[in-house]
Amino acid sequence: MASITKESAAFVFRGTVKRKGAANLKAITDTGRTAVVTVEEIVRSPPAIAGFVGQDVTVRLADQEQVASGEKAVFYVTGFVFGERLAVQSVGHDSVTGARPMVAASTQAAGGDPTRAFRQTKARERAQAAPVVVTGKVVAVGLADSETTGATSAAITSRRVSEHEPFWREAVVEVEAVHKGTMPSQQCVLRFPGSSDVRWHRSPKFQAGQEGVFSLHPDRVTSSTRLGPAAHSLAASATTYTALSSADFQPADHPAEVAAAVSAAQSTATT
Amino acid sequence: MRRAKRAKAVKATRGKKVTRKAKKVTRKTKKAAVVRKKPASRRAGGAVAGPAGILLVNIIPKSLSSETNQDSEPMIAVNPANTDQIVATAFTPDPLESGSAPYFFSSDGGKTWTLNTVVPGGDMTGDITVAFSGTGPALYAGILRQDSPGQSTRMAILRTADFSVPAPMDVLDDRLEPDQPFAQAATVTNGSAAGTQRLYVGSNDFAGNGSTATVDLALDAAAPAPVFKKVRLERRSTGTAGQDGPQVRTSIHSDGTVYATFYGWRSQSGNFGANTLKVKTDVVVVRDDKWGDNPKPFESLRDAADNVVGQRVAKGVTISFNRNGLSANGQQRMGGTLSIAVDPRSNKSGTVYLAWGSDEPGTGFSIHVKKSTNRGVTWSANDILTVQRGTNAALAVNADGAVGLLYQQLTGTGPALRWETHLRRSSNGGNSWSDLTLATAPASTPVKTFDPYLGDYDHMVAVGRDFYGIFSASNVPDKAHFPNGVTYQRNADFNTRVLRDVSNLHSVVPSIDPFFFKIGA
Numbered sequence: 001m002a003s004i005t006k007e008s009a010a011f012v013f014r015g016t017v018k019r020k021g022a023a024n025l026k027a028i029t030d031t032g033r034t035a036v037v038t039v040e041e042i043v044r045s046p047p048a049i050a051g052f053v054g055q056d057v058t059v060r061l062a063d064q065e066q067v068a069s070g071e072k073a074v075f076y077v078t079g080f081v082f083g084e085r086l087a088v089q090s091v092g093h094d095s096v097t098g099a100r101p102m103v104a105a106s107t108q109a110a111g112g113d114p115t116r117a118f119r120q121t122k123a124r125e126r127a128q129a130a131p132v133v134v135t136g137k138v139v140a141v142g143l144a145d146s147e148t149t150g151a152t153s154a155a156i157t158s159r160r161v162s163e164h165e166p167f168w169r170e171a172v173v174e175v176e177a178v179h180k181g182t183m184p185s186q187q188c189v190l191r192f193p194g195s196s197d198v199r200w201h202r203s204p205k206f207q208a209g210q211e212g213v214f215s216l217h218p219d220r221v222t223s224s225t226r227l228g229p230a231a232h233s234l235a236a237s238a239t240t241y242t243a244l245s246s247a248d249f250q251p252a253d254h255p256a257e258v259a260a261a262v263s264a265a266q267s268t269a270t271t
Numbered sequence: 272m273r274r275a276k277r278a279k280a281v282k283a284t285r286g287k288k289v290t291r292k293a294k295k296v297t298r299k300t301k302k303a304a305v306v307r308k309k310p311a312s313r314r315a316g317g318a319v320a321g322p323a324g325i326l327l328v329n330i331i332p333k334s335l336s337s338e339t340n341q342d343s344e345p346m347i348a349v350n351p352a353n354t355d356q357i358v359a360t361a362f363t364p365d366p367l368e369s370g371s372a373p374y375f376f377s378s379d380g381g382k383t384w385t386l387n388t389v390v391p392g393g394d395m396t397g398d399i400t401v402a403f404s405g406t407g408p409a410l411y412a413g414i415l416r417q418d419s420p421g422q423s424t425r426m427a428i429l430r431t432a433d434f435s436v437p438a439p440m441d442v443l444d445d446r447l448e449p450d451q452p453f454a455q456a457a458t459v460t461n462g463s464a465a466g467t468q469r470l471y472v473g474s475n476d477f478a479g480n481g482s483t484a485t486v487d488l489a490l491d492a493a494a495p496a497p498v499f500k501k502v503r504l505e506r507r508s509t510g511t512a513g514q515d516g517p518q519v520r521t522s523i524h525s526d527g528t529v530y531a532t533f534y535g536w537r538s539q540s541g542n543f544g545a546n547t548l549k550v551k552t553d554v555v556v557v558r559d560d561k562w563g564d565n566p567k568p569f570e571s572l573r574d575a576a577d578n579v580v581g582q583r584v585a586k587g588v589t590i591s592f593n594r595n596g597l598s599a600n601g602q603q604r605m606g607g608t609l610s611i612a613v614d615p616r617s618n619k620s621g622t623v624y625l626a627w628g629s630d631e632p633g634t635g636f637s638i639h640v641k642k643s644t645n646r647g648v649t650w651s652a653n654d655i656l657t658v659q660r661g662t663n664a665a666l667a668v669n670a671d672g673a674v675g676l677l678y679q680q681l682t683g684t685g686p687a688l689r690w691e692t693h694l695r696r697s698s699n700g701g702n703s704w705s706d707l708t709l710a711t712a713p714a715s716t717p718v719k720t721f722d723p724y725l726g727d728y729d730h731m732v733a734v735g736r737d738f739y740g741i742f743s744a745s746n747v748p749d750k751a752h753f754p755n756g757v758t759y760q761r762n763a764d765f766n767t768r769v770l771r772d773v774s775n776l777h778s779v780v781p782s783i784d785p786f787f788f789k790i791g792a
Contacts, residue, residue, distance in 0.1 A: 004369065004370075010367045010368050010369075011367055025334075025385075027378075027385050027435075046366060046367065046368065047337065047339075048335060048337050048338040048339075048340075048366040049334075049335075049337065049366055049367070049773070050337065051336075051337050051772045051773040051774040051776075051777070052773060052774075053774070054774070055773070055774070077367075078367050078369045079365055079366060079367030079369050079388050080388075080437065081385055081386070081387070081437060082332050082334045082335050082366065082373075082385065082386035082388075083332050083333075083334060083383070083384075083385035083386070084332060084333045084334065084383065084760070085333070085334050086334040088367075147544060160477050160513075160514055161512075161514065161539065161543050161548065161550075161592060162424065162450055162475075162477070162517070163450075163451075163517060163594075163604070163606060163722070163723070163727065164397060164415070164424055164450065165543065165594070166422050167544060167594070195594075196595055196719075196721050196722045197721065197722050198343075198344075198362050198395075198397060198721050198722065198723070199397045199415070199417065199424075201720065201721035201722075220420070220421070221420075221421050221422055222422060223422065
């Protein structure tokens with residue numbers, strides 16, 4: 001698990017320290033390193049906890065982190081305890097003045113929507129982690145070779161039956177721009193799970209016509225060795241990719257997330 | 272060091288005084304429970320009153336009132352040494368995506384719940400089951416990690432010394448291929464091994480080369496590095512199926528008797544990808560009489576017909592094994608259901624109940640319950656209970672020998688389809704059964720966001736005379752959905768039948784939530 005930093009923290013808010021050495025939920029009895037903080041503005045947040053403005057939360061401070069009662073600050077936090085109230089684990093805080101440029105930039109990019117700022121952070125992370133990032137359009141979708149009855153009927157009938165079966169599909173992506181890594185041809189093949197099982201449901205399910213930015217990883221997941229029918233026009237040696245995280249695809253109609261992914265890709269591309 | 276620090280930092284309240292008081296109240300009112308049903312009415316805090324002796328709680332914490340996740344496939348563990356301590360699981364993601372998955376825990380007998388994000392392997396588990404050690408706050412878990420490097424399932428067996436500590440669980444075993452881990456544990460109470468913690472994790476291990484039904488057992492699970500023995504339960508050919516079913520369930524008696532049951536698949540027809548797969552299967556029970564502490568574990572029971580290990584309680588049963596849940600089946604994917612429970616009383620380890628699911632003409636699918644009083648050698652000729660259109664069977668037997676069956680049943684047709692959750696109980700060995708409806712809600716809403724809609728299982732245990740269980744259902748705050756009352760921790764308005772977000776200002780769309788219950792004897 002990657003360590004969580006101020007940049008990657010899922011929940012960022014501006015608040016005022018109400019009581020140092022205190023907590024406001026019963027599961028926390030040792031308050032030596034906690035503080036109750038009133039949330040005044042949320043800068044970045046997943047949807048499930050975006051409604052805490054005006055509420056008090058318990059912040060468990062990071063090692064060596066100090067706050068004072070009455071102090072106003074921007075806190076960068078991750079989850080700690082979810083009970084009758086919320087407790088979060090701080091990864092650090094900045095003074096309101098010091099954080100002002102970050103808050104302003106984030107607010108502007110996200111249109112003041114902290115959940116959009118969260119999505120942009122995720123898009124940025126995935127683009128940074130991916131070896132190849134492209135802008136493109138899905139021009140065809142079909143079964144992966146492992147799913148086609150004609151080519152591998154023996155494999156299909158003899159394979160395991162599991163509720164977590166991925167049911168691989170292939171999307172052919174017409175590449176319009178390469179932001180990171182190399183793309184030897186104008187089209188590439190993207191394998192994705194067609195399964196609606198809990199294990200795979202968060203992976204993007206691609207459809208022909210979708211346009212946007214794709215954060216791509218060479219396929220080391222599927223067992224397919226040949227291209228499926230949708231990709232029949234590509235060279236058999238074409239590199240295949242996967243994009244399994246929900247943030248690996250940013251649709252074109254989400255321009256702020258697209259911009260975040262492209263910017264992150266370019267900033268981490270090797271020249 | 273980090274664990275110790277965090278353990279010191281956070282300690283859940285134990286609430287022992289509250290428990291003693293609550294137990295007194297339960298004893299006082301239990302006789303009147305049947306006749307003193309109060310009219311359902313709204314209380315402040317999202318509660319609808321029900322009869323005394325019945326506690327039903329939506330376990331999503333108040334701080335997560337804004338969540339809309341499909342929290343299906345629940346599991347529960349109750350500490351037998353302190354029934355205030357309960358852990359529950361579901362397909363619940365870490366709301367802040369820290370890289371670890373959560374479980375729910377209660378330290379006050381299930382009245383209030385907190386989310387503890389300590390399960391390694393990703394923000395959410397694939398499957399997860401939990402078991403208390405039997406004598407203390409140590410908790411075991413079997414999970415499917417989301418961070419499998421390939422497309423294979425990746426099972427991890429986990430342990431924490433204290434379920435309430437917000438520190439990552441220790442990984443005891445971690446390997447590719449097993450599916451649907453089902454953890455159960457117990458502590459030996461007498462003899463030379465007294466105090467030893469024993470852990471049994473059933474799974475469908477695809478590394479089993481056709482004989483996939485498996486139990487991983489650790490005879491000293493509390494050891495710093497427990498040694499696991501992998502036992503392949505299937506001794507017959509799995510034929511053209513080439514595998515067993517995903518459900519491998521166990522039940523442990525304090526005298527060292529351990530039962531396990533599985534679907535021994537024999538053949539298949541249809542197409543899984545096309546959602547038309549049908550499986551012919553036996554329902555098999557195996558047994559070990561010494562905790563599995565012998566060179567050939569789980570070989571104590573042989574089928575008289577073929578003298579092979581494993582009694583076939585039902586032969587040639589047909590089940591549908593769905594890829595997706597169908598609207599005609601209330602969005603729930605079908606794939607069989609299995610549960611086994613031994614009578615916990617002294618000298619009663621020979622009494623064991625078994626529930627399994629099968630396809631049935633006319634009704635589509637059914638649960639069958641049978642009973643054995645001779646350690647699984649023979650079984651009741653007929654079902655002692657049959658539930659048409661029932662699934663997610665969970666059996667438990669309490670300290671009086673009363674047996675309970677939790678299940679979810681599809682009722683109605685077309686747009687009137689509903690999922691009803693029932694608890695049936697019998698105090699006379701299955702001759703007659705009471706019926707308690709815990710929840711009833713339309714099967715078409717909310718619309719599923721993934722499979723399984725309600726889960727491939729739910730769960731129930733008995734500690735003392737009480738039954739503790741968990742199921743997943745629609746969270747629409749409609750008192751008509753909970754005829755025996757319910758309490759919500761999350762913000763909900765039962766007058767307008769609307770969920771509210773954490774600010775209580777905005778409505779929240781319905782989703783599937785886990786519901787805990789405790790039913791007094």
